[in-house]
Amino acid sequence: MSEVLLEARGLHTYYGASHILRGIDFTVRGGETIGLMGRNGMGKTTLIRSLLRLVPSRHGELHVRGRAMTDAPPHAVARRGIAYVPEGRGIFPNLSVRENLVMAARPSVDGKRHWTLERILATFPRLAERLHHGGAQLSGGEQQMLTIGRALMTNPDLLILDEATEGLAPLIAVEIWRIIRQIRESGIATVIVDKNHSAVTAITDRNVILVKGSIVFEGPSTELRSRSDILHKHLGV
Amino acid sequence: MDASVYLIQILNSIQYGLLLFLVASGLTLIFGIMGIINLAHGSFYMIGAYMAFSLSALTGNLFLAILLGIILSVILGIVLEWLLFSRLYRREHLEQVLLTFGLILIFEELRSIIAGDDVHGVPIPAFLNYSIPLTENQSYPVYRLFISGVCLLIAGAMYLFIQRTRLGMMIRAGNTNREMAQSLGVNINLIYRLVFALGMALAAFAGMLAAPVSSVFPGMGNQVLILSFVVVVIGGIGSVWGALVAALLIGFADTFGKVFVPDYAGIAVYLLMAAILLWRPEGLFRRA
Incomplete structure (x- = not known):
């Protein structure tokens, strides 16, 4: 088995008085592709934000x-090789496309630069055409490509994608899935949250389903696809 | 009045405006990026002027004094950010005003204890201490031109730093989406500390440059502080470009107000501010 990139044990996270995550164990190994599933409000984004230390967890490691990064600041977690494509994209509208890409560029934890500006622009030709446009002038699909490209420029070992295809035209979504597959094949581990469950299970090795802040299922895509009871009960499929 | 008088007043306006820009640019960055209302910003102008006075007396060289003074004010800025201001980012403006007003009192008291309450002059370096003749009986001091030139250089350097360097990109990125910048691995707290220290050092540097022409006196930071806030408000909070334009406008309004309507010169600046805010309540260059 390859190296454990990220390991959470017994995470409990609160928003004010609301107990959102109720003891989550979550592990990602090098090169793994994990689908993180669950209906809205079940804690997927909170789990991601807890893993990235963007919200503090009250208990757990x-x-x-x-x-140990239980109390680490978010930038320190990122610098251990984790990149994030957030829901709603989070591009910097006051920076140009090029600036968005290069602002946080750095070599990977083992000192290699697999993803350079040239490679990103070859992967996303549409960004190359708009290199000097402001981030705010891009279409939704272009913004999403920019967010993924920006994350890759940090040369991560793990890429976390939260609703990367949400709100995109179907053809653009297909393009984003193609890119995600390409990233996966390049050896980067991915955690994918997406409403399109069949697209997720088509490329994931393992899937985790959250219900009310707890993990109710964890297993390979083949197993999940055969369990129509779970799909129906927890995901409404 | 002949043309040379106008020329002199125009040069004075520019020099005054650019100096004000140095102070206000730091204020607008700290206010715009970190959300902190820093009333102690004027104190740094005062501290800079007093450092120019005491360090040039000590070393006999104004430029050496300025170099040392910049280093000291950066260190002081870092210590203040670490000790006090870093605790203020998530607090309300009232608490920020209370703390930074307290700092004004402390700095003035320390100034009184260390340097006394007398007015001091700082000599202009010999090689800049002459005037360029404009007409038979009008001339213009070279040191004032020197101040304008240095301020323009700094303005240009700040533009390049913010627009062209990766650190500048991180500062702008953190300004719009702090969390996203952090999750890309940017240590935003460290960057804020740096911006804060640089902003404070700019104010101190302005005080050092101004010391030979304005002399060094108690309370000198307060007047500059108020005018700097006027500049920040007119220019648009957080906009360095806006601060430059606004500072020059203020420089002209104040200088020419004193020439043409001396009885009302004291309010010329504030009338200008009121007029601009009626026209553009967000300031001239407030970003969307």
């Missing part, structure tokens, strides 16, 4: 590449 977080290790990134073997280092």
Whole structure:
């Protein structure tokens, strides 16, 4: 088995008085592709934000590449090789496309630059055409490509994608899925949250279903696809 | 009045405006990026002027004094950010005003204890201490031109720093989406500390440059502070470009107000501010 990139044990996260995550164990190994599923409000985004230390967890432990990061600031987690494509994209509208890409560029944890500006622009030709446009002038699909490209420029070992195809035209969504497959094949581990469950299970090795802040299912895509009871009960499929 | 008088007043307006820009640019960055209302910003102008006075007396060289003064004010800025201001980011403006007003009192008291309450002059370096003759009986001091030139250089350097460097990109990125910048691995707290220290150092540097022409006196930071806030408000909070334009406008309004309507010169600046805010309540260059 490859190296454990990220390991959370017994995470409990609250928003004010609301108990959102109720003891989550979550592990990602190098090169793995994981689908994170569950209906709206079940804690998917909160789990991601807890893993990235963007929200504090009240209990539990977080290790990134073997280092304890339970109380680490978000930038330190990111610098251990984790990149994030957030829901709603989060591009910097006051920076140009090029600036969005290069602002946080850095080599991977083991010092390699697999993803350079040239490679990103070859992967996303539409960004190359708009290199000097402001981030705010892009279409939704272009913004999403920019967010993914920006994340890759940090040369991560793990890429977390939260609703990367949400609100995109079907053809653009197909393009984004193609890129996600390409990223996966390049050896980067991915955690994918997406409403299109069949698209997710088509490329994931393992799937995790959250219900009310707890994990109710964890298993390979083949197993999940055969369990219509689980799909129906927890995902409404 | 002949043309040379106008020329002198125009040069004075520019020099005054650019100096004000140095102070206000730091204020607008700290206010716009970190959301902190820093009343102690004027104190740094005062501290800079007093450092120019005491360090140039000590070393005999104004430029050496300025170099040392910049280093000291950056260190002081970092310590203040770490000790006090870093705790204020999520607090309300009232608490920020209370703390930074307290700092004004502390800095003035320390100034009184260390340097006394007398007015001091700072000599202009010999090689800049002459005037360029404009007409038979009019001339213009070279040191004032020197101030304008240095301020323009700094304005240009700030533009390049914010627009062209990766650190500048991170500062702008953190300004619109702090969380996203962090999850890309940007240590935003460290960057804020740096911006804060640089902003404070700019104010101190302005005080050092101004010391030979304005002399050094108690309370000198307060007047600059109020005018700097006027600049920030007119220019649009957080806009360095806006601060430059607004500072020059203020420089002209104040200088020419004193020439043409001396009885009302004190309110010329504030009338200008009121008029601009009626026209553009967000300031001239407020970003969307």
